[in-house]
Amino acid sequence: MSSESLNIDYIFKNHALLKLALSHCSSGQDNNERLEFLGDSILGFFIAEELYRLFPEGREGQLSRIRADLVQRSTLADIARELALGSSLNLGSGELKSGGADRDSILADALEALISAIYLDAGLETCRKTVLGWFEGRLAILDLDTQTKDAKTRLQEHLQAIKSGLPEYEVLEVAGKDHQQTFAVLCRVELLPEPVTGYGSTRRDAEQEAADAVLKELSL
């Protein structure tokens, strides 16, 4: 196996690292699971920092949603396909026969493993440059306002889907003077024992932040 047959824009010094990164756990005990564990966190850091710098006006909830879109399994699998990882994967015979080389979960895991392999081979800055290069097209078209649905809508849709009661919002406090007010809004849902508080410079913003905090508590 050689990195030259891949479109990863990086040549490994230590080819054993590349081989390990492309070895799915079905192939044996020397596989990419540990590298995937590390690579997931490196990718999370790169993307978070990039979004932090790209969107100085972005609120935390907006940045979190964009990041979740960028690092979700289907996106990572698409990037792995663009890098032509599939044909270089080392799979067990069962996975090979059942089409594992094009399965989203296997491709996404291999991509994350490849990220930490590059990190271990060349250090953080080379890894960052290479990885952000893979995401370049996706990062270039990001827009804070066109990302997914707002938090209140997503929370309501989720609760309806699982037949739980609708959320209730209540203004807890309005602090500060006329044009510098901070609203504190409580959001109550049946699934959580305590209401969750959101803050914003308008009531609407505070409700969105509260809904966002509830989605976080529910791991959504």
Add this chain to the structure above:
Amino acid sequence: MSSESLNIDYIFKNHALLKLALSHCSSGQDNNERLEFLGDSILGFFIAEELYRLFPEGREGQLSRIRADLVQRSTLADIARELALGSSLNLGSGELKSGGADRDSILADALEALISAIYLDAGLETCRKTVLGWFEGRLAILDLDTQTKDAKTRLQEHLQAIKSGLPEYEVLEVAGKDHQQTFAVLCRVELLPEPVTGYGSTRRDAEQEAADAVLKELSL
């Protein structure tokens, strides 16, 4: 506010960053939410890399569980208390009155914000050294085998708690020769449309890995 009154083992060059990191969203529009977003990912990276290096024999599932314990809200809040963050927090009047300075969520968020503030003030290596110093005692007592319950137990307990059917395990494939075998085991649960595969050098290991993969799919 000055960093000298904190036990954070770091002196800020740019005090505005420290002030921002300690400003809860209830205090106004210039608050620590964006820093928290970035800090969360930096912390995840530091802890993942440290565990990767500390436990060369650790499996991905074990490392993930240890990391989850280390970065969970209650642990971060405890560390924030050790660093004496509470009394330096900048809170809105409502949060101040209702004891926000000792609330786990507010302390944990401030700790994450402080991490990225140090990163922006001094770069990655100083930040890493400082943050891992905060975790030193907790990292020193880690043990791969005494961490929490195994995946099969946790999955079973979760499914019982939500009154869903118990998981079913099935050996899909045994590959390789006598002492180098790889078992592929399917785990089926009512909550997921497809069975999930785990791999290991014993049937028991493969079942644990399958249960672990199901817990991940369920975001647990």
